[in-house]
Amino acid sequence: xxxxxxxxxxxxxxxxxxxxxxxxxxxxxxxxxxxxxxxxxxxxxxxxxxxxxxxxxxxxxxxxxxxxxxxxxxxxxxxxxxxxxxxxxxxxxxxxxxxxxxxxxxxxxxxxxxxxxxxxxxxxxxxxxxxxxxxxxxxxxxxxxxxxxxxxxxxxxxxxxxxxxxxxxxxxxxxxxxxxxxxxxxxxxxxxxxxxxxxxxxxxxxxxxxxxxxxxxxxxxxxxxxx
Amino acid sequence: xxxxxxxxxxxxxxxxxxxxxxxxxxxxxxxxxxxxxxxxxxxxxxxxxxxxxxxxxxxxxxxxxxxxxxxxxxxxxxxxxxxxxxxxxxxxxxxxxxxxxxxxxxxxxxxxxxxxxxxxxxxxxxxxxxxxxxxxxxxxxxxxxxxxxxxxxxxxxxxxxxxxxxxxxxxxxxxxxxxxxxxxxxxxxxxxxxxxxxxxxxxxxxxxxxxxxxxxxxxxxxxxxxx
DNA sequence: AGCCTCCCTTGATGTAGGTCATTTGCCCGC
DNA sequence: GCGGGCAAATGACCTACATCAAGGGAGGCT
Numbered sequence: 304x305x306x307x308x309x310x311x312x313x314x315x316x317x318x319x320x321x322x323x324x325x326x327x328x329x330x331x332x333x334x335x336x337x338x339x340x341x342x343x344x345x346x347x348x349x350x351x352x353x354x355x356x357x358x359x360x361x362x363x364x365x366x367x368x369x370x371x372x373x374x375x376x377x378x379x380x381x382x383x384x385x386x387x388x389x390x391x392x393x394x395x396x397x398x399x400x401x402x403x404x405x406x407x408x409x410x411x412x413x414x415x416x417x418x419x420x421x422x423x424x425x426x427x428x429x430x431x432x433x434x435x436x437x438x439x440x441x442x443x444x445x446x447x448x449x450x451x452x453x454x455x456x457x458x459x460x461x462x463x464x465x466x467x468x469x470x471x472x473x474x475x476x477x478x479x480x481x482x483x484x485x486x487x488x489x490x491x492x493x494x495x496x497x498x499x500x501x502x503x504x505x506x507x508x509x510x511x512x513x514x515x516x517x518x519x520x521x522x523x524x525x526x527x528x529x530x
Numbered sequence: 531x532x533x534x535x536x537x538x539x540x541x542x543x544x545x546x547x548x549x550x551x552x553x554x555x556x557x558x559x560x561x562x563x564x565x566x567x568x569x570x571x572x573x574x575x576x577x578x579x580x581x582x583x584x585x586x587x588x589x590x591x592x593x594x595x596x597x598x599x600x601x602x603x604x605x606x607x608x609x610x611x612x613x614x615x616x617x618x619x620x621x622x623x624x625x626x627x628x629x630x631x632x633x634x635x636x637x638x639x640x641x642x643x644x645x646x647x648x649x650x651x652x653x654x655x656x657x658x659x660x661x662x663x664x665x666x667x668x669x670x671x672x673x674x675x676x677x678x679x680x681x682x683x684x685x686x687x688x689x690x691x692x693x694x695x696x697x698x699x700x701x702x703x704x705x706x707x708x709x710x711x712x713x714x715x716x717x718x719x720x721x722x723x724x725x726x727x728x729x730x731x732x733x734x735x736x737x738x739x740x741x742x743x744x745x746x747x748x749x750x751x752x753x754x755x756x757x
Numbered sequence: 758a759g760c761c762t763c764c765c766t767t768g769a770t771g772t773a774g775g776t777c778a779t780t781t782g783c784c785c786g787c
Numbered sequence: 788g789c790g791g792g793c794a795a796a797t798g799a800c801c802t803a804c805a806t807c808a809a810g811g812g813a814g815g816c817t
Contacts, residue, residue, distance in 0.1 A: 361668050369671050371664055383661075386654040392661040415650065419642055422649040427613040429656045434610075434619040436663035437598055441588050444596050444670050445714030445775095447803070478764065487672030492804060494766060672805095675774070705794065719774055721795060 304330055308353050308377045309404050315424040316414070324414055328404040333357075333397035342394045346383025348405040352376050355401025356475060359393045360484070370484035372435070373398065373475070375463055379428050384408045399475075442525070443487060449496055451486035453524035456506070460515050470507065470516040477513055531557055535580050535604045536631050542651040543641070551641055555631040560624035569621045573610030575632040579603050582628025583702060586620045587711070597711035599662070600625065600702070602690055606655050611635045626702075669752070670714060676723055678713035680751035683733070687742050697734065697743040704740055 309328055313321045328351070333339055339350065342361055350357075357374040371393050374380050383389035387408070406414075415422045442454035456473070464471040479493040486493075500506040505521055507514040515521060536555055540548045555578070560566055566577065569588055577584075584601040598620050601607050610616035614635070633641075642649045669681035683700070691698040706720040713720075727733040732748055734741045742748060 361664070363668075367672065369668055371667060382657050385657050386650065389657065392664050412650070416646045419646060419649060422646060422653070423613065423639070423642065426649070426653060426656065429653065429660060430609050430612050430616065433656060433660045433663060436660060436667065437588070437619050440598060440663065440666060440670065441590075441596055443667065443714075445594065449803095479766095480764080487670075489805060490765080491767090491806080494764095495804095498766075707794080716775060717795085718776080718797085722774090722797080725796070 312351055316421050317418050320418055327410040328406050331403045331405055333401045335397055335400055337397050339395040340391050342391060344391050346381060346389040346391045348381060348407055349384040349411055350381045351404045352378045353402040353404055356398040357401055358396050358398045361393050368484050382429055448488045448492055450525040452496055453521050455485050457521060470514040472509055473513045476511045539578055543648050544645050547645055554637040555633050558630045558632055560628045562624055562627055564624050566622040567618050569618060571618050573608060573616040573618045575608060575634050576611040576638055577608045578631045579605045580629040580631060583625040584628055585623050585625040588620050595711045609656055675715045675719055677752040679709060679723055680748050682712050684748060697741040699736055700740045703738045
């Protein structure tokens with residue numbers, strides 16, 4: 304089984320430990336729509352995405368779905384497992400068929416205790432997630448849906464955008480419902496706004512994929528957020 | 531100078547290191563409204579609140595203020611300093627006159643490298659912050675202001691509420707503007723909602739402080755958020 | 758082919774809440 | 788005491804957006 308992203312992750316360990324560590328990560332496979340863990344469950348494992356896309360979400364009692372984030376290959380999730388008696392603070396579900404690696408809290412702790420640089424690497428990952436969460440708060444809180452969408456699209460482009468003759472292609476299928484879930488709005492509103500963005504030549508589509516045609520204009524949409 | 535909260539923090543270090551570590555933390559003093567660091571600055575130090583209240587906020591280009599969190603004695607902020615070349619992802623300002631301790635990234639790294647349990651403690655702090663940030667997302671995204679306020683008030687009560695004959699007192703002065711900043715709304719809207727909550731006997735005031743009179747009712751306001 | 762499911766689109770309508778404007782009350786220093 | 792500044796309260800207005808509803812296109816199934 305391929306382990307490209309796992310290897311990369313293990314590179315942050317000192318060399319002597321890598322082989323041993325490799326054995327602590329177990330491969331898993333999930334189908335589309337299959338849940339990996341559920342919000343508020345006891346957090347037993349930390350996960351790494353090898354292939355596919357994982358959605359981190361929260362479902363409200365009234366059925367509304369909030370998408371916290373999408374995780375792509377190389378991404379880590381299930382931070383609750385980083386300390387004793389942690390719980391997951393969101394649910395994780397495969398958005399596309401996915402392959403992941405997971406390591407138990409015990410094994411992870413053992414690794415951390417043997418390599419402080421690795422501990423620092425984990426720290427960096429978590430702090431980066433924290434920064435992202437704050438960034439999202441900033442984009443979502445009290446802003447117009449228009450801006451929130453611009454914000455999300457720009458983030459996606461930075462994360463997984465690939466340059467192309469007609470613009471920056473967002474390399475994952477993304478429905479209006481997904482976007483609505485990310486920004487806390489509705490399909491219909493997103494549809495209207497996206498239509499407008501397309502009409503204005505700012506966004507476009509390439510098959511099933513979204514394309515940012517005019518990043519500058521998109522940035523202008525929310526530049527007063529940027530301080 | 532008193533160092534109650536610093537001592538507690540240092541208790542997570544192995545005993546042999548404490549005395550030495552104590553010297554790495556420098557005391558600071560800030561007046562009301564004085565900024566401790568600014569959003570996007572290079573993160574040089576990690577901070578610990580000894581006394582007073584610190585506000586973590588972000589100012590948008592259009593002047594709107596988003597309050598990410600309040601930090602009370604024992605609280606840690608400035609996570610950007612937890613890894614090399616980090617930057618602060620929010621501004622920190624003293625909301626009341628405050629005393630803090632700070633440690634530089636270099637010194638901190640030295641400590642972490644000598645005590646893995648301490649590293650795990652830091653990790654726990656950061657993950658807890660991450661969970662909080664997600665919790666906030668969940669409360670804010672696409673919810674009515676009413677619910678967002680209930681959410682914030684309940685969080686405050688859990689954090690710094692003290693029981694009293696007339697209810698749960700939130701032990702810090704909190705203006706409508708503060709609340710508006712926390713939930714991404716406006717003073718006026720908050721005022722209207724708070725008036726209603728007071729009329730309904732759910733909230734009340736005790737001098738300058740807010741009191742939760744009926745926590746059950748407040749919980750009911752947002753129980754469909756709770757899944 | 759026909760059907761079903763999923764997604765997008767567009768319209769009509771009601772309302773939460775942002776914005777502007779005014780008034781009142783409180784605290785502080787003089 | 789009086790005046791100035793700051794927070795709260797309340798009203799009027801208007802727009803962004805959630806909600807309900809209907810229709811259309813694309814892809815996959817039998």
